[in-house]
Amino acid sequence: AATTDLAGTHVVVSAGGTREPLDPVRFLGNRSSGKQGYALARTAAARGARVTLLSANAELPDPAGVDVVHVGTAVQLREAVVKAAADADAVVMAAAVADFRPAVYAPGKIKKQGDSGAPTVELVRNPDILAEISAERARPGQIVVGFAAETDDVLANGRAKLARKGCDLLVVNEVGERKTFGSEENEAVILGSDGAETPVPYGPKEALADRIWDEVVRRVTPAHAD
Ligand code: C5P
Secondary structure (H helix, E strand, O other), X not given: OOOOXXXXXXXXXXXXXXXXXXXXXXXXXXXXXXXXXXHHHHHHHHOOOEEEEEXXXXXXXXXXXXXXXXXXXXXXXXXXXXXXXXXXXXXXXXXXXXXXXXXXXXXXXXXXXXXXXXXXXXXXXXXXXXXXXXXXXXOOOOEEEEEEEEOOOHHXXXXXXXXXXXXXXXXXXXXXXXOOOOOOEEEEEEEEOOOOEEEEEEEEHHHHHHHHHHXXXXXXXXXXXX
């Protein structure tokens, strides 16, 4: 049965992976396909939310009925998140954000140096968007959700990351061969800052998205509610 349990809410979802340019033709990037974030946007819209999808380099069609903002870099994503989160009831950071970016952008293509020389690329830290929006909530009661990919000690590492980031929910994926990157399916545990621990079995990214919204609905107080 159709549910409209997110009606009256504005939710913000980031998806994809940031690209940090080195020069006009090269970037540092990652393998995030954006599929989990897009599934979150589609399912939230289906449940009645107004959805803003902040898409970082995902090669996927804009979902119907969703406001899509396309961004490239972590700095651009941060600006878009802060702007969209101002009146949001929930913010879900599904995007893979580059932790570092090249310290300088070369306005011309970086050339080979002699026969064997190679340039050194200096990196600087990117802002941690999830930690920042968790620490400075745009409005009281806003629910902030993060993602984490872990290879070992999934629950212990997830709990530590949840505390470190200061978010309300952390969706922890165990990174494995057939899981997560580019695949249609996912398996995860949703950890809550209230101690909740919700395992979600291997299945479609849409199903995980719906379980995440279930956890959000349980905690959210719509801004317009009296
Ligand atoms: O620290 P780590 O990259 O494992 O954390 C992943 C979570 O933090 C994801 O929700 C991601 O969107 C978010 N993140 C962020 N800004 C960064 C790095 C990660 O918002 N610079």
